[in-house]
Amino acid sequence: MKITRSLIDKLIALSNGESLPACRLTGEWVNELVRDGILVSSSRGSKRSLKAVDRESFVKALARIDERFADLKKTRNLLMDDGSSGGALRASQAADSGNSKLKMRRSFPGFLVNSYEAIDAQLNGRSCVILPEEGSCVFVSDWERFVIPSDVIVVGIENPENFRFIRQQRYLFESCLPGKQLLFVSRYPQSCDLRNWLMGIGNPYVHFGDYDLAGIRIFITEFHRYLPDRSSYLIPSDVEERLRNGSTERFQGNYYENRHLSSDIPELQALIDLIMKYHKGYDQEGYISF
Incomplete structure (x- = not known):
């Protein structure tokens, strides 16, 4: 999963109780959140939207999916626009992590x-x-x-x-x-x-x-x-x-x-x-x- 500023902004919006068009957030992990009742999907005409049922449950579920979601604001601060869409996670912004580069792998597989x-x-x-x-x-x-x-x-x-x-x-x-x-x-x-x-x-x-x-x-x-x-x-x-x-x-x-x-x-x-x-x-x- 590529972590971008755009993705983090969407997750922050959901954690703040806002609704998000379903087409803007996709993936099997999103489907899991819906199936688990963490996100609720509602329809109005041909449009579908997503909303977090409970902020605390949503934040905890995100942290289980990817450790970089544990603190959305901190992760967003580590993002800088390098010319790519939404901004990619840069090694030079990873001082808070104690690592020269935030890796894409999970620390605890299993x-x-x-x-x-x-x-x-x-x-x-x-x-x-x-x-x-x-x-x-x-x-x-x-x-x-x-x-x-x-x-x-x-x-x-x-x-x-x-x-x-x-x-x-x-x-x-x-x-x-x-x-x-x-x-x-x-x-x-x-x-x-x-x-x-x-x-x-x-x-x-x-x-x-x-x-x-x-x-x-x-x-x-x-x-x-x-x-x-x-x-x-x-x-x-x-x-x-x-x-x-x-x-x-x-x-x-x-x-x-x-x-x-x-x-x-x-x-x-x-x-x-x-x-x-x-x-x-x-x-x-x-x-x-x-």
């Missing part, structure tokens, strides 16, 4: 893993055991050389709090996936590393997200489309009861953008039908049992 049972894995050809102490997890930066046994099920957890407290949800995982070895992964900080790793291994993938239309869309667009034959959504047996007593606001907050959502997975389509039946959603945090 993803987080967790487990409540020991999993024998390999990293860079060496054996390692994945079993973090409670209250901690492992960050796998050299993910291209990270190998797990073929019978391990990878469980992607969407919400950071659910990822932190996997032991407090063990009852749920053991009821839905009995007798299986489970490796829990988190896609935050958001990047394609986790998905690329999943595409390179043959293990089954189970997605544990919110029980609303936005959560299901994340699974369909970010994972199932790339892993069509070995990905599924974690659907507990009591999900209908929880939806019946769920949040109407959760449903209404992401209904418009996802109102035509459907799935070729029968179980997932049944979940979509339940959400549409009750007009409610349910946050996955509700399954944490302290």
Whole structure:
């Protein structure tokens, strides 16, 4: 991604609560922000616009996408017009960074893993055991050389709090996936590393997200489309009861953008039908049992 003054100005405008024509800000990372409910896309006639739902959430999401977005004003001050469109990031303006040049690469490639049972894995050809102490997890930066046994099920957890407290949800995982070895992964900080790793291994993938239309869309667009034959959504047996007593606001907050959502997975389509039946959603945090 090329960082220009023009791009930073657009992000600053969004962070200040302004609307922006959708055609002026494009890319898969923008689509992710819309799917995650960070940006809302609205239409007026043939024109679409983008607006940040919540400034704090928007700023945090930007920082996860690229560390240079963590302080938009500082990054803008590092930009100078060198004759190119919008101004390119110049080495001579990088004094604040402590580096002669702001690199285009992320400092922390990789993803987080967790487990409540020991999993024998390999990293860079060496054996390692994945079993973090409670209250901690492992960050796998050299993910291209990270190998797990073929019978391990990878469980992607969407919400950071659910990822932190996997032991407090063990009852749920053991009821839905009995007798299986489970490796829990988190896609935050958001990047394609986790998905690329999943595409390179043959293990089954189970997605544990919110029980609303936005959560299901994340699974369909970010994972199932790339892993069509070995990905599924974690659907507990009591999900209908929880939806019946769920949040109407959760449903209404992401209904418009996802109102035509459907799935070729029968179980997932049944979940979509339940959400549409009750007009409610349910946050996955509700399954944490302290």
